[in-house]
């Protein structure tokens with residue numbers, strides 16, 4: 483349907499970036515990025531504002547030229563290939579629907595561009611509207627649709643030309659939380675059903691973790707970590723990733739023979755941890771509360787209900803300026819602010835962070 487190379491990509495990845503670099507002035511906004519996306523894979527690029535996520539998408543789409551490196555789709559170098567010949571679909575945060583056209587007119591946009599016969603366009607539009615949960619919405623005015631419905635129309639429009647790679651830029655950015663959570667689950671099912679290869683960017687970690695087969699965390703134009711949602715969540719590679727994911731129990735440590743000295747006292751470390759100085763992350767689930775006279779003495783300074791658990795903030799009372807801690811407690815056994823407790827650390831929730839990447 484598109485005027486591009488066939489969708490089959492052989493054994494190699496569908497998308498491959500080698501040393502992809504984009505500079506604005508002296509600054510590399512995309513800094514020698516290597517990334518491969520396999521066919522049918524859903525990859526979410528996550529990172530703070532300004533880390534280069536949109537630039538990455540724009541470069542793959544052909545809307546931004548590289549200053550160095552290479553982008554290949556199905557093994558073909560895309561240097562000099564214009565955006566409309568790359569066979570990639572793009573969906574931006576603000577949907578960019580055409581307000582003067584009805585739903586069908588919007589969804590059929592890419593098909594008209596490709597001069598698909600009208601009857602086939604109508605069939606395809608009906609099929610896509612069914613797929614995104616808006617059956618029979620062809621004649622509705624887009625201005626009369628809710629935000630979630632507009633998002634579905636934008637998705638149907640992006641999918642209509644059957645792109646070999648679908649790229650989403652903050653696809654659910656403007657929607658409220660509950661709608662986002664519902665749509666993200668639907669999107670994942672839809673992409674799996676269609677076998678769509680997806681490269682999405684978002685700054686919302688919940689969205690990335692729910693949507694992706696693989697999460698890529700970016701920092702200042704580089705990839706800080708790439709892995710399955712579980713791998714990244716369980717084992718943030720460095721302090722930047724840990725803090726970006728909201729883990730703040732990070733401390734300097736000196737490891738000797740399987741345990742570490744820290745300002746929080748002795749902390750057990752995973753088997754095989756090398757002796758010497760390092761930074762440790764203690765995931766909140768590994769901060770175990772015990773009796774006030776056992777382990778690190780702390781006072782509870784606050785608690786926040788998180789649905790599945792209560793986040794309990796703790797201030798060590800030793801008086802040596804030890805940083806605060808957060809513990810994840812069961813809903814029934816979270817202590818009240820002001821309570822005095824002791825803290826012990828569970829080795830399975832301790833992560834040795836890669837050095838040299840502070841937040």
Ligand SMILES: Nc1ncnc2c1ncn2[C@@H]1O[C@H](COP(=O)(O)OP(=O)(O)OP(=O)(O)O)[C@@H](O)[C@H]1O
Pocket residue numbers: 506511529530531532533534535536537538685
């Ligand atoms: N055309 C441009 N000229 C100069 N600087 C640019 C241009 N486009 C982007 N930048 C800069 O490049 C950096 C990365 O921008 P980019 O939009 O890729 O980040 P992002 O991670 O997508 O951020 P956000 O989450 O805020 O959208 C930013 O500092 C931005 O100001």
